[in-house]
Amino acid sequence: MNVIEVQNLRKEFKSYSSRSGLSGAFRDLFTRNYKTLAAVDDISLNIKQGEMVGYIGENGAGKSTTIKMLTGILTPTSGSIVVNGMNPHKQREEFVRTIGVVFGQRSQLWWDIAVQESFRLLKKVYRVSDEDYNRHMGHVIETLEIGPLLDKPVRKLSLGQRMRCELAAALIHNPPLLFLDEPTIGLDVLVKLKIRKFLKEINEQYKTTILLTTHDLTDIEALCERVVLLDEGKIIYDGKLNQLQSQAVEGKQVEFEFLTEIAKNNLVFLPNVQWEQKDATTWLAHVNGDERLVSQLISLVVQKNPIKNVRINEVSTEEIVRKIYEEGMALA
Amino acid sequence: MSMYLEMIRVRFLMMLAYRTNYYSGILIYSINIGAYYFLWSAIYGNNEEIQGLSVLQMTTYVAVAWMARAFYFNNIDREIAAEIKDGKVAIEMIRPYNYLGMKTMQALGEGIFRLLFFSVPGMIIVALVFPISFSANLSTWLFFFVSLVFSFIVNTQINLLTGIMSFFLFNNTGLIRAKRVVIDLFSGLLLPISFYPLWAQTVMTYLPFQAISYIPSMIFTEGFVGKEIFNAVLLQAFWALILLIPIRLLWSLAKKQLIVQGG
Numbered sequence: 001m002n003v004i005e006v007q008n009l010r011k012e013f014k015s016y017s018s019r020s021g022l023s024g025a026f027r028d029l030f031t032r033n034y035k036t037l038a039a040v041d042d043i044s045l046n047i048k049q050g051e052m053v054g055y056i057g058e059n060g061a062g063k064s065t066t067i068k069m070l071t072g073i074l075t076p077t078s079g080s081i082v083v084n085g086m087n088p089h090k091q092r093e094e095f096v097r098t099i100g101v102v103f104g105q106r107s108q109l110w111w112d113i114a115v116q117e118s119f120r121l122l123k124k125v126y127r128v129s130d131e132d133y134n135r136h137m138g139h140v141i142e143t144l145e146i147g148p149l150l151d152k153p154v155r156k157l158s159l160g161q162r163m164r165c166e167l168a169a170a171l172i173h174n175p176p177l178l179f180l181d182e183p184t185i186g187l188d189v190l191v192k193l194k195i196r197k198f199l200k201e202i203n204e205q206y207k208t209t210i211l212l213t214t215h216d217l218t219d220i221e222a223l224c225e226r227v228v229l230l231d232e233g234k235i236i237y238d239g240k241l242n243q244l245q246s247q248a249v250e251g252k253q254v255e256f257e258f259l260t261e262i263a264k265n266n267l268v269f270l271p272n273v274q275w276e277q278k279d280a281t282t283w284l285a286h287v288n289g290d291e292r293l294v295s296q297l298i299s300l301v302v303q304k305n306p307i308k309n310v311r312i313n314e315v316s317t318e319e320i321v322r323k324i325y326e327e328g329m330a331l332a
Numbered sequence: 333m334s335m336y337l338e339m340i341r342v343r344f345l346m347m348l349a350y351r352t353n354y355y356s357g358i359l360i361y362s363i364n365i366g367a368y369y370f371l372w373s374a375i376y377g378n379n380e381e382i383q384g385l386s387v388l389q390m391t392t393y394v395a396v397a398w399m400a401r402a403f404y405f406n407n408i409d410r411e412i413a414a415e416i417k418d419g420k421v422a423i424e425m426i427r428p429y430n431y432l433g434m435k436t437m438q439a440l441g442e443g444i445f446r447l448l449f450f451s452v453p454g455m456i457i458v459a460l461v462f463p464i465s466f467s468a469n470l471s472t473w474l475f476f477f478v479s480l481v482f483s484f485i486v487n488t489q490i491n492l493l494t495g496i497m498s499f500f501l502f503n504n505t506g507l508i509r510a511k512r513v514v515i516d517l518f519s520g521l522l523l524p525i526s527f528y529p530l531w532a533q534t535v536m537t538y539l540p541f542q543a544i545s546y547i548p549s550m551i552f553t554e555g556f557v558g559k560e561i562f563n564a565v566l567l568q569a570f571w572a573l574i575l576l577i578p579i580r581l582l583w584s585l586a587k588k589q590l591i592v593q594g595g
Contacts, residue, residue, distance in 0.1 A: 124335040
């Protein structure tokens, strides 16, 4: 069953460019140069119930715009959106009861009052019964360890504390679908781990579907099997994360640290292997091939020369994504 | 419905969170009432009455107008503008409630708070310091409160309209300031409408502003009698209904136009 069905979604923004200088500013008073930009350009996407999907892309790639359309905040210029069987914009009030949203960049708790007052208000807003609230939120509060924070006003919380409260606030009505827009922005490792663990838990327990945007790819690695990669408003990759890795990897690097100094002609030469000296005892092999070639190389080198250390450098997701951002998808 | 009550409660808490605002508000209102009292005593001089209002009625008018202002006055136009400007309105759009309804409830929470903890004690203090006449007539009080509710509704509607304008203008501090001056001037807060030249009075009957301050104050001071009271309250109700139309129209336009600024 698809929780999110998006077809040929498009959102255009009209923006104006200011002319330069004082005379330009005067001219801008009367006529302005408008130009139309497509922030989201013809996207189609289906997400099944219980999936955790990472939605990544550069700044300005159109991630947040997509999320805002999926949550009914923005109206699409064209295309169709069906989320939880509803049209988010048309059936807004009914629809938003079935989703939870966290925007990492802005707070949805009331700034001047204690966290528990915000929770109480949201409980009323979403018409959650006392029984449901106590059962579900008791667990959430415990897992996120926010019990001691509940009586503090939001403005006195640290970013990490606030973020955990935000997450709890988004889950008060236990929504089957959760949108997280950069939920771990600016958080330390411990809080990040706590939040990840918690997200995994609710995903397993309630089959909550989660759509997550982030710039921290370790979030995606830890949580999402599927990634959707966006560039200039277009989806350039949609599939498994490890597939993205294996597709984009050009090869591996093997770093040999020898016991003694080794001259280049003492090394093993194979086709598709290139050597590069790092320092006197360390050589780097660029292997353009699969794992078999790597193990063949290592076994040959080890037989010939005594070594201190061998390291196989995998290309990290971050590296892959950086390459894709820079060079486009042609690589993969 | 309970969530709207809860919102009023939250607003109470927010008002209590900023005590300095509360205390300085009392001071400002007292200064204003005092200043206008002395100004009007000077203007009256030896005159018994001007434009059908006696000195006593005039001081009562001033005191009541300011105390009523504490109830109907709110900053939701500025709040809406701020929420649009920093993109917080996005959060409001993912809540299963009517944004404008919720804003009105917040304004009401603020109004009730100030009526109870500000106007009532303030009025008692003012009555001790300045000569003020309170009506013994129960129906006057009743009409006054009905009319006060309408003045809250009309003022809030105008605030909503001003606030929604920032969906189109993105920055409407100028408009908000202009609106404030217009309301203070044309609502009869600074000067009773009957003091304006006749042509200006005619113009003002076609504007909603006198429904905000002039009508409740005139009812309280018994400047209106008999059928006049009835007509005045009807006029307020009329404006409360009429103003719903532009709000509805602008709001549905605004929702289409909504661009969340920042991010």
